Amino acid sequence: MGDPFDDLNPPPRLMMGPGPINADPRVERAMAMPLLGQFDPAFTEYMNEVMALYRGVFQTENRWTLLVDGTARAGIEACLVSMIEPGDVVLVPIFGRFGHLMCEISRRCGADVRSIETDWGTVFPLERIEAAIKQHQPKVVAMVHGDTSTTMAQPLDGVGAICRAHDALLYCDATATLSGMDLPVDAWQIDAVSAGLQKCLAGPPGSAPVTVNARVEAKVLRRKHIEQGIAPPDAEPGDGPIIRSNYLDLPMLMDYWSEKRLNHHTEATSMLYAARECARIALKEGLPARFARHAVASRAMTAGLRAMGLALFGDQANKMANVTGVVIPEVVEGEAVRSGLLEDFGIEIGTSFGPLAGKIWRIGTMGYNCRKQNVLLCLGALEATLRRNGFTAPAGAGVDAAMAVYDEDGG
């Protein structure tokens, strides 16, 4: 172990894995700003601004668009523990590791979990989801948008309408895709969405933007129990079962983020500053421009990898724009290549889990790192590292192919 009294001095890295990635320096700067008291009028105004900004990022009019103070997983659990009453049937279509996480969390919330699965590297046709909803009649359908474990993005347009037809609420985990791929929450009728900052939003992990609509509000308000110690004497608890978490109780978070400002936790000031800056930067760039930037980087990265003679993983028609799965060539040892990239070039790429462990690398092009220079640097470094590890790609082919994509794109 190093000396814990040494100055903090993180080595410079280009983080081209599935996230976290390098934060935008403007976001890092925002976190260094002076703190404010949680009920300081200047701070509650920032809270309101954050709500407005994330309505833009989520493409929603939802009043309840706020931050959960924790990593992306806290946002997922806040939605699920508030939406799921013990005994509710919850349907989870699983196409990667994070589908299993939805099941896991739902089960801990007391759900009767039903799932359908598809091979890692594929997604579900809408019909299969519809059939499962008809069969199981779930109260909640929980789906991942982009599952970084497989690099696949599940098409969600249409799922919301099916859920409404069957009186189910649709929750979506958009941690890995928000602001990198299109996710029009209202247009697609998604009832609840949560995310994190550390992927396409180019911030640090530790704050989870969440948005829920009036259908979710109606369900969770039935379960509202104002906390003992601050409840007024005439407070009437809801007639639904109490939410199993206090920290992640959406109705109490709503009271804290509303004009009532009813005390709950102490809002994580610096993380809120970061979240505000992330959204401000994303909306200033404009969502369509941002989606296009991620899409071209994906085309350039995949073109470069193919030109190097590498095989891509999974159904390329449904691949996430911001993460690419690459099959590890048989002649090399995957971890040796990752270590070489990190030690010689300061570049991080991702390994994988479960059925894909040791079989694919995952290369991210997202947020602040999603730009031509990084695609080219990463491909060049990978080529050199593969060569030292026994796999020889055509010299320069990867970089040239990626450059050609950017040339065509005008970029």
Next chain:
Amino acid sequence: MGDPFDDLNPPPRLMMGPGPINADPRVERAMAMPLLGQFDPAFTEYMNEVMALYRGVFQTENRWTLLVDGTARAGIEACLVSMIEPGDVVLVPIFGRFGHLMCEISRRCGADVRSIETDWGTVFPLERIEAAIKQHQPKVVAMVHGDTSTTMAQPLDGVGAICRAHDALLYCDATATLSGMDLPVDAWQIDAVSAGLQKCLAGPPGSAPVTVNARVEAKVLRRKHIEQGIAPPDAEPGDGPIIRSNYLDLPMLMDYWSEKRLNHHTEATSMLYAARECARIALKEGLPARFARHAVASRAMTAGLRAMGLALFGDQANKMANVTGVVIPEVVEGEAVRSGLLEDFGIEIGTSFGPLAGKIWRIGTMGYNCRKQNVLLCLGALEATLRRNGFTAPAGAGVDAAMAVYDEDGG
């Protein structure tokens, strides 16, 4: 609402309330440092350093000394939801709002909650706690160390020994006192403690240091269920009931913070940097020096307030070193004084809740703000503001009395 696209530009404040308070500028700077990947060897080394540093801050040898990624309340809930099995009897001695919070969270964890209460402004004699433990035979005793709602600090030396004699686990919420008042976790036999950064540790809210000993480890490991999606096929779940939260599941957090590095959430990088810096600064100052700094500020502040003709709230023998309760004089309107201090002087002091709402102000002297200049500035500003609001203190008496305390103290 302001323009959410404006640059972040928080007004300068001197935060002399019950927390959050101004962060040490070195902590703000730490948060602006570049991110690292969660399994980057440089980052996992920082995680190990954080564990070592907080062992120092908690005065413990506990292996499981780590951060929960959320505000102080997340740390409380992580301990309670992991330690409390549904049906367990939990005893909570309540001496302020945060005792009610312990009951509230315990109940959501499925506990059979028993409580004893004492008037706000007082604490419990050891004998009363012992009698309640004998009567209720709890599995867990949950206590607040310093309850900012009343400004009282419960003496805890001896409670741990009683709990062991009756086979109960002792959890303590040290959010408001850690590194400002002595809390020798091992010497006092406290089994689990959680805290936050935003009080005496002079950091931002959003990270919760937690330490648990081998007694807690033994209980929670019985409840270990490795998450679906990453569990090896031969994983054997514990024979205890599954923990109701995934995000706040201590056994999974232990696996993530151990050499296993089993993926759970993505550690909140910037908040970990902040937590590391907070602990490093506290230990460099030295805990005894830090406790003394808080104690003298408390004596100076209380001497100043008394000299102004103000009455202090609660049992002064058991007052927290870092927060002082002041009875609002009948002739003034409490909120008008708080607004005047904020608007004219940029100084924030606290209001109160529940039975004390409108009756007392709470003035903090903690962490980075716990220093002579702030005690003097705050007293001078309060004197002027009170005068404008109809309460005339002897001119200069508050500042002079506080200065005299520092003079006696050598400083």
